[in-house]
Amino acid sequence: MNIVKKLSVLTFLVTMTGACSAFDISGVEDPPDSTVIYVGDVVQNGLPIQMKQFDTTGSPGEVIGFYKQRWSDTRNYKENIPQYIEKKVGDWWVLSKMEGNHSVVVQVQETTGNHSTGFISVSDISSPQKVSDEAVNFPRMNDSELLSSTESIDNGKYATTIILINNHTIIDNSEYYKTSMSNSGWVYTNSKFNEDVSTMYFSKKSQHCEIAIAQADDGKTVIFANVVESKQGE
Structure with a gap:
């Protein structure tokens, strides 16, 4: 990714994290019919983040629907924390949820042929580090x-x-x-x-x-x- 695209993605992913178990990105399912690349581990504003990028033949609506279905388990609805938060920001569809001390974010946008590309990130909000x-x-x-x-x-x-x-x-x-x-x-x-x-x-x-x-x-x-x-x- 070029510098502008990389920064805009990372900055937006961090704004979606909230203050809300052992969990990492391997516990997040990939979208159906997708190819996935593990981007790596980064530290954003002192917050550790794992990230992977995906391309899929499904539309953004289908990708978001896939995760909404899996994240609608009422057993995860604790302490008035909703199962997920959905937002539309520009061309991006964004879905986020809390999993213990981790924030999980799926961000997706449409590409050609009604296909889509996006990112999945997991942020550990219990382990903040100082800015470099x-x-x-x-x-x-x-x-x-x-x-x-x-x-x-x-x-x-x-x-x-x-x-x-x-x-x-x-x-x-x-x-x-x-x-x-x-x-x-x-x-x-x-x-x-x-x-x-x-x-x-x-x-x-x-x-x-x-x-x-x-x-x-x-x-x-x-x-x-x-x-x-x-x-x-x-």
């Missing part, structure tokens, strides 16, 4: 807000993905990061500007960093930063 030092110390302009921090491991590479927002322009943010990253020991390698998105690339020893800066619908500027490090010997 990489995210806390990452350069930012005055009055910037840390919206999201995600840590993951993929093929031996450690990635920290950060979302910041502020009221400064795309140009001002771009100039700031060219200077601040250089002052922090990063080497500026390349940049591009496409469809109102400024993207810059930096490297430092075993690390590389991609920063994408774009305008949000509410007029704020969003900074997506992905810092990847390859550990020696891995």
